[in-house]
Amino acid sequence: MKTTDLIAALSADSYAGMGSTRRRFYGSVLAGAVVTAGMFLMSMGWRPDIGTAIGTIRFPFKFVVTLAIVMSTAPFLVRMASPVDGGSLPHRAVGAAPLLILLAVVLELLALPADRWWDSLVGSNAFLCLGAIPLLSVPSAVALMLAMKRGAPARPRLAGAVCGLVAAGIGATFYALHCDDDSPLFVAVWYTLAVAIVTSVSAAIGGRVLRW
Amino acid sequence: MLAAIEGDSQAYCRLLISLTPALRGMARRGFERVGLGNAEIEDVVQETLLAIHLKRGTWDRTRSLGPWVTAIARYKLVDSLRRRGRSTDIQIDDLADTLADGAANEGSAHHDAEKVLGSLNDRQQEIVRSISIDGKPVRDVAEKLGMTEVAVRVSLHRSLKLLAERYRGG
Numbered sequence: 001m002k003t004t005d006l007i008a009a010l011s012a013d014s015y016a017g018m019g020s021t022r023r024r025f026y027g028s029v030l031a032g033a034v035v036t037a038g039m040f041l042m043s044m045g046w047r048p049d050i051g052t053a054i055g056t057i058r059f060p061f062k063f064v065v066t067l068a069i070v071m072s073t074a075p076f077l078v079r080m081a082s083p084v085d086g087g088s089l090p091h092r093a094v095g096a097a098p099l100l101i102l103l104a105v106v107l108e109l110l111a112l113p114a115d116r117w118w119d120s121l122v123g124s125n126a127f128l129c130l131g132a133i134p135l136l137s138v139p140s141a142v143a144l145m146l147a148m149k150r151g152a153p154a155r156p157r158l159a160g161a162v163c164g165l166v167a168a169g170i171g172a173t174f175y176a177l178h179c180d181d182d183s184p185l186f187v188a189v190w191y192t193l194a195v196a197i198v199t200s201v202s203a204a205i206g207g208r209v210l211r212w
Numbered sequence: 213m214l215a216a217i218e219g220d221s222q223a224y225c226r227l228l229i230s231l232t233p234a235l236r237g238m239a240r241r242g243f244e245r246v247g248l249g250n251a252e253i254e255d256v257v258q259e260t261l262l263a264i265h266l267k268r269g270t271w272d273r274t275r276s277l278g279p280w281v282t283a284i285a286r287y288k289l290v291d292s293l294r295r296r297g298r299s300t301d302i303q304i305d306d307l308a309d310t311l312a313d314g315a316a317n318e319g320s321a322h323h324d325a326e327k328v329l330g331s332l333n334d335r336q337q338e339i340v341r342s343i344s345i346d347g348k349p350v351r352d353v354a355e356k357l358g359m360t361e362v363a364v365r366v367s368l369h370r371s372l373k374l375l376a377e378r379y380r381g382g
Contacts, residue, residue, distance in 0.1 A: 001329055001344065003232060006258050009344035010265040011225035013369050014216050021270065082270055083283035152267040154287060211291070211380070212263065 024147040025077045029070075032140025032167060036174050040136060046177040058182035065100050065187060066176055069169030069195065072096040073162055077144065080159040081151025089158060094165070101192070104184035112183075123181030126190050132178070133194035134201075137164070137171030141202055145209065153210050160206010161199050168198035213277050216268065228261060235260050235285055242289040248296065255379070260288040262376040295381065328378040336371040339364055 053059040076093045079085045112120060123129075144163035153159035172191055181190075216224030239256040243249070263284050271280045329337060338357070342348045354364045 001258070001326065003254060003258055003261070004229070005344035006261060007225060007228045007232070008347055009340055009368065009372065010228060010261060011221040012343045012350055013265065013365070013372055014221045014224045015219050015365070019269065082272070083267070083287055084275075084279050150269070152263070152270045152284065152287070154283065212267065212287075212376075 021081050021147075021151055022078050024150065025074070025081075025144065028143035028147040029074060029140065029166065029170070032143040033170055035139035035143075036136050036170055039139065040174040040177070044132065044175075044178045047180050049180070050177065053180075053182070056182065058184065061104060061184065062176040062179075062182060062187055062191075063173060065097055065104070065191070066169055066173040068097040068100055069172065070166055073165045073169065076162055077148070077166065080153055080155075080162045081148055083152040083154050086152075086154035086159060089162065093162075097169075101184065101188045105188050108184040117185060120181075120183035121185040121189055123183065123186040123190065125179055125181055126186075129175065129179060129181070129186075129190040130194050130197070132175045133168065133171045133191065134198050135171070136174050137167040137198045140167035140170045141198065145202070145206065148206070148210055149212075152212055153206075156210035156212075157203045157207035159210050161203035163206065164199040164202025165195070167202065168195040171198065213268070213271060214273060228264070231264070231281060232257060232261070234281075238282075238285050239289055242293060246293055246297070248293070252292075252296065256289060256292050259292060259376070259379045260285050262372060262379065263288050266373060266376055291380070328375055331378050332371050332374060336367055336374070339367050340371050340375075343368060 047053065072095075073093055076089060080089070108120070109117065141164055144167055145160065148159050148163055151159075172195060176191075181187075213224075213227055216227060235257045236253060239253045239260070240250065242256075243253055264281065267284065271277065329340065332340065335357070339353055342353050342356070343350065350361055350364050350368075353359075354361045357364070359367075
């Protein structure tokens with residue numbers, strides 16, 4: 001086939017209305033969150049003492065962290081889908097949540113006597129946390145990857161990682177409603193580990209499925 | 213490109229034709245840098261054109277077209293060089309042959325395109341061939357095959373996506 005013939009075929013396939021990448025990602029985040037909410041309510045549900053927990057400092061702070069992950073990374077999804085800009089991720093995209101956690105850990109270490117550090121860190125639900133956050137991230141990760149697949153990411157692995165990070169943030173937000181380990185020490189270790197697992201698996205998947 | 217996104221197929225055709233020499237130049241320089249022959253340059257050009265077409269939604273219309281086209285072309289070039297580097301059928305000895313018939317090949321893909329086209333089903337092949345090689349308008353093709361115009365367009369679009377996938381070895 002000659003190149004001019006191919007061009008003739010491509011021009012015959014031109015049509016208006018490609019849809020906006022940004023809107024597709026917002027749709028994916030929304031769809032992921034709705035499906036995750038359904039999963040969450042049917043399986044674990046929120047903790048029974050949520051009414052009193054909300055009045056504490058440590059419980060609401062978990063949402064500051066998990067939502068910070070979503071809010072700081074989601075705006076870069078569109079960028080990742082671009083062949084021109086998708087080559088790098090600015091530091092501010094990934095720096096916010098770790099800084100918040102670090103600050104909270106320092107405050108917690110100051111607030112708690114040293115003999116309670118270990119128990120707070122180990123918590124009561126570490127393995128549930130490691131299993132539940134990845135599972136609750138799956139719907140959003142799938143929805144985001146599908147939207148990313150319609151883009152042209154310059155670096156498919158990095159694009160996959162960002163999808164995973166946003167999805168893990170959504171998954172962790174829901175899990176935090178159930179989890180009764182509220183110490184920043186617990187969050188810093190187990191939530192971080194769970195988010196890291198989701199992100200690296202998504203990067204590996206992205207490297208395979210987001211190529212174009 | 214703006215006209216193309218708005219659905220003006222003639223403007224789109226002119227744009228793609230005007231981009232082709234630059235794409236060919238990029239591919240040639242890339243192949244030279246790694247010491248590959250000219251034979252498969254046109255395959256890369258066609259693969260890049262397919263990508264420009266299928267991914268045109270990722271171009272931000274408020275920005276200039278050049279860097280976007282270059283980014284697509286670079287990705288496709290790197291991708292195809294990596295793929296060809298892995299395949300074992302590229303021998304230094306072949307270089308002399310391919311250089312010899314390189315000029316005659318201008319504008320026509322080596323063998324991949326035919327192979328790739330052959331992987332479509334009969335109807336898809338007929339649609340792609342009559343629109344591209346015979347240059348027939350969609351309406352005539354639809355009439356001849358007893359399909360609606362929309363069905364022909366859908367089939368053409370699917371075929372182009374398939375072609376892009378097959379190029380990548382999928």
